[in-house]
Amino acid sequence: MSISGLSTTELSKNEKPAKYTLIKQHICQNIESGKWPQHFKVPSENELTQQFDVSRMTARRALQELTEQGILVRAQGSGTFVATFKSQSSLLEIRNISDEIHERGHRHHAKQLMLKSIAVTEEITILLNLKNNEHVFLSQILHFEDDKPIQLEQRYVNAALVPEYLLQDFTTTTPHEYLSAVAPLTEATHEIEAILADNEVCQLLDIDNSEPCLQVKRRTWSSKGVVSLAILTAPGNKYRLGSHLVF
Amino acid sequence: MSISGLSTTELSKNEKPAKYTLIKQHICQNIESGKWPQHFKVPSENELTQQFDVSRMTARRALQELTEQGILVRAQGSGTFVATFKSQSSLLEIRNISDEIHERGHRHHAKQLMLKSIAVTEEITILLNLKNNEHVFLSQILHFEDDKPIQLEQRYVNAALVPEYLLQDFTTTTPHEYLSAVAPLTEATHEIEAILADNEVCQLLDIDNSEPCLQVKRRTWSSKGVVSLAILTAPGNKYRLGSHLVF
């Protein structure tokens, strides 16, 4: 059985598999064979539309279902990427989260939180693995001062591993409270802490923040009133913290 | 937070929530308030299209997402129904299944199996609860002879709580093997056993199989080469096993 979960029986239903299942198969085969590694940018909706001679909505459906299954990760404006295998098989994490939610009495949210947790773990992992990869997958965005409320970019608020009671009034939460709440829910605590502390981020990403690189690709940023942690590519696969940190 | 998992933050994203989220909210509110009980037939895609002045695909998306979340159950040709609350909060079952899958080393299938397990538990539960409800939700279909391979209607093969190794060649499995494999994965074992044994089904559903009812609604069946367990409505909310069992 493939990672997509498509059984042979499912395909012989009417001797005529749905078109989007063919696309899903194609993608899964490429991933399983190793052709498309982690963080690989899979063909866009338009490209799949041409390759398989289908409408965009059909190609989109294939990508979307694989995303829901934790096999792909999508980013508006950027593209669709192969998820880390870690998240594809992170059953252990799921169980830990389940326990936590279970104790808090929010059983009916458990499944959604499982899915969301995988998504956010995904993005963080991709971010932190940049040093091993040429893809520039952006970006973790945090507005942060000790003992002052946190501001997260909205999509992270939506996806984050945050218990319900924190979500309801996130602006009253301090970094310390955030971490202590998230800590029992995730294995990525260390990485999150590293992001919160600039110096550690630099260390983690092998970034030289003091001396400028010889050549840095210019980037523009859509300012949103939050701090953007810009990671810029430079010749020789070196990275440096961007100077475009905007408020 | 509602059962849909929609947070207030999610809705204030751009001060303009997506249309399908409004429909999801509407449905969830009706369910939470008790207006729409278990097995209630929710408005069809076309009805929602008119009520909310949206396209069918938008209404469809709302129904589909709630189905994926285990809140609704859909049946082609019949309609969309409110799932049992049991499956909405059956975290315990999910964990048990997780353990099972985990031990068998099929981690990456875990999430899909969780979702599927909820779906099939759903349908079985709805079937067995018919006696308490006016809705005739059809139908469990089994082809069964002792010590001979089982045949299940295809959609149940796809959705069933069956371990992978059984799915791969289902036709070689005997009823006994099937039960012993499924037993540790579900709380519905007793119900499944009841379905497998005609007499117990009759007992469970308060069906009088020997004496014909005074008046029975006629039904036609699309024959598929499998045994159809037909449940026919009769005056006074009595049920009787149909005479249309077709092979």
Add this chain to the structure above:
DNA sequence: TAGCAATAGTTGTATATACAACTATTGCAT
């Protein structure tokens, strides 16, 4: 009453199209 045909209703799949929102790159002016 039983069997069959026809019809309507509901979900599933698929296409074509349009615009919004966001991202990434390029080019130009300073």
Add this chain to the structure above:
DNA sequence: ATGCAATAGTTGTATATACAACTATTGCTA
């Protein structure tokens, strides 16, 4: 180099339409 504008690319949302597959009901015929 820096900053800005313009452009193209990608995903997100939404509409309109058509047909397929299956279900449910009704009506006719024998």
